[in-house]
């Protein structure tokens with residue numbers, strides 16, 4: 504069965520209770536106000552007329568500033584909130600990494616909480632029983648199995664929540680901002696498991712402010728503003744829209760939904776995946792991919808080192824169907840292999856970790872810094 508999510512004109516209204524502004528300054532007046540002045544109930548709209556569709560294979564980024572409605576939308580997709588109106592169809596089993604303490608009870612033991620949380624996630628006790636040991640082992644809490652949950656540290660509770668939530672592979676994965684309360688050893692384990700779960704999911708929906716993470720992981724995006732859908736499209740144009748909105752905010756402008764459409768200036772981005780020595784002194788081969796936000800294919804590369812600029816004398820196009828699929832491009836010719844001569848330098852490590860690789864429409868106009876992959880950065884850091 505294929506997985507998909509379809510939201511059709513979803514609205515979400517929630518009740519809020521507001522207390523009248525109190526004027527009393529004496530303790531007697533305050534006491535009476537607090538005791539008899541009942542709060543006024545009203546409804547506010549948290550999500551307003553949201554429509555989008557996500558199909559199998561999609562990785563959707565939810566973008567927007569603080570309070571835009573990202574977590575609320577994830578909760579609606581996870582059925583924590585029922586939309587007030589509109590129609591939501593979610594086909595496929597859902598795994599939500601939203602609230603790590605969902606279903607936990609402080610008075611119950613760690614073992615009991617595995618069942619409580621698992622059942623809150625819709626898993627059966629018979630399924631959970633054989634999983635208990637591996638969940639405890641992953642969380643590093645074997646020695647706490649019969650302790651009450653409230654005696655655990657907040658990091659330990661987070662580890663337990665994460666271990667239970669990710670113990671099963673689901674079709675759809677909903678994730679809020681990366682939960683980072685563990686120590687470095689646990690975070691390394693957690694990252695590995697997350698990558699495997701994301702890889703095994705048919706659909707991933709991720710709300711985050713981490714642009715690099717979203718760009719690397721997602722192929723589609725939606726931008727929310729004030730609970731409304733400001734933009735929906737591929738990840739490139741969605742990020743552009745988001746950056747445009749943030750720039751307006753920094754300039755103290757009031758954002759309207761109409762303003763949120765991406766600005767016409769194209770931006771170039773890409774990744775450097777390899778830098779190796781070529782045949783000849785000072786010749787380097789630089790491999791990677793780059794695109795611009797208008798979907799055009801830039802073809803210029805330059806290296807910048809110690810204030811000097813070394814322009815690529817040849818840039819060969821390389822087919823990259825993986826990047827095309829990931830970013831939803833119309834062509835796969837976004838990869839490149841550039842030859843650059845840097846006089847007096849023999850090995851990549853001598854280029855140094857301050858090296859910047861710049862992309863542009865032509866090598867003479869290359870001024871957009873491209874991201875250097877971790878493995879390449881490590882090579883540049885190597886000492887001879």
Ligand SMILES: Nc1ncnc2c1ncn2[C@@H]1O[C@H](COP(=O)(O)OP(=O)(O)OP(=O)(O)O)[C@@H](O)[C@H]1O
Nearest residue numbers: 517518519549567568569570571572573574575576
């Ligand atoms: N249960 C609720 N009752 C009243 N208001 C709420 C409720 N839940 C969320 N809100 C409000 O809805 C708005 C959107 O909140 P939400 O948590 O979805 O934002 P967000 O985009 O995830 O923000 P952030 O980037 O800060 O995490 C906020 O103004 C928040 O105060």
